[in-house]
Amino acid sequence: MDGNFLLYSVRMRAARGGAHEDGGEHISGAERLVPEAEAETAAAALIARALSRGVSPDFVRLTMERIELAELARVPALPLTTIHAGGPAEARLQAERLLREAGVSDPAITLAFESLQNGFGSERVVLRGAALVDPLTGERLDPLTARGVRATHFDYAPGARDAVAAHLAEQGLTHFRTLDALAVATKVLWSGVRAELCWSDEPEYIAGYVAAPICGYTRFPQFKPSGARGGRVFFVDRNQWETVRDRLERTPVWIDAGACLSDVSRPPRNVE
Numbered sequence: 001m002d003g004n005f006l007l008y009s010v011r012m013r014a015a016r017g018g019a020h021e022d023g024g025e026h027i028s029g030a031e032r033l034v035p036e037a038e039a040e041t042a043a044a045a046l047i048a049r050a051l052s053r054g055v056s057p058d059f060v061r062l063t064m065e066r067i068e069l070a071e072l073a074r075v076p077a078l079p080l081t082t083i084h085a086g087g088p089a090e091a092r093l094q095a096e097r098l099l100r101e102a103g104v105s106d107p108a109i110t111l112a113f114e115s116l117q118n119g120f121g122s123e124r125v126v127l128r129g130a131a132l133v134d135p136l137t138g139e140r141l142d143p144l145t146a147r148g149v150r151a152t153h154f155d156y157a158p159g160a161r162d163a164v165a166a167h168l169a170e171q172g173l174t175h176f177r178t179l180d181a182l183a184v185a186t187k188v189l190w191s192g193v194r195a196e197l198c199w200s201d202e203p204e205y206i207a208g209y210v211a212a213p214i215c216g217y218t219r220f221p222q223f224k225p226s227g228a229r230g231g232r233v234f235f236v237d238r239n240q241w242e243t244v245r246d247r248l249e250r251t252p253v254w255i256d257a258g259a260c261l262s263d264v265s266r267p268p269r270n271v272e
């Protein structure tokens with residue numbers, strides 16, 4: 001990259017009933033990490049996304065922030081495997097096995113599923129980010145508020161978004177959420193998270209995944225039981241959680257297509 005190369009984080013969040021900070025309800029959020037020459041196009045695409053959710057937002061905030069190139073990390077996308085379990089109960093058994101292999105204890109797994117089913121804490125809330133959870137005890141490590149921790153400041157590297165999208169499309173995975181979720185999970189594991197468990201908080205979206213170094217991004221098309229609240233759990237070793245949180249929230253990451261493209265077609269281990 002030449003000395004004049006500038007990199008920008010472009011982020012969009014939309015809400016109805018007012019701004020997020022005034023209690024508005026979050027409708028959508030998305031972000032890009034792009035060279036200066038692509039910032040205007042990225043911003044327009046994010047605004048289009050805010051207007052395409054079927055609910056007209058009352059508030060849209062677009063933030064554009066220059067990123068120090070020296071801080072940028074480049075990370076290969078996780079390999080993706082799909083497990084076609086018979087339904088949510090069978091998917092959960094398979095997911096539990098993967099989480100155990102990643103070093104998460106049975107009590108922590110049970111607590112995580114219970115929180116994704118019913119909401120977190122005694123008030124049963126859906127968090128605005130992910131819960132950071134001790135993989136041994138199941139105890140939540142980040143402050144016990146509705147905020148949680150959000151992975152931000154990441155995007156596919158130039159060319160990688162289209163390459164990964166085309167590769168996923170070859171497997172019938174054309175939903176933008178799969179592409180987005182693969183990027184989230186890639187940044188999450190790179191940040192030092194031992195394993196991630198995710199069910200969408202969109203009522204109609206029942207696919208979900210487990211991500212861990214040992215299994216990459218393992219997707220279950222029918223994972224979320226009906227009526228579940230959804231959310232994300234990041235299992236993080238207790239003595240590292242603050243460092244991991246800082247990386248999740250602050251370190252800019254560009255995701256390359258490499259690992260995803262080379263490993264995605266390999267036969268998955270222990271999968272029917």
Ligand code: COA
Pocket residue numbers: 011012013020021026028029030031061063128129130147149150151152184232
């Ligand atoms: N869900 C719900 N509320 C959200 C939100 C989200 N994904 N992202 C932002 N907000 C709201 C919150 O009220 C937040 O206040 P809080 O920090 O007290 O929770 C407020 O907007 C400001 O958040 P901030 O992080 O400063 O927003 P931003 O302008 O930097 O944009 C996004 C961040 C919207 C790009 C990012 O959070 C996002 O949604 N990315 C899409 C992918 C995703 O969901 N990632 C999360 C993985 S854990």
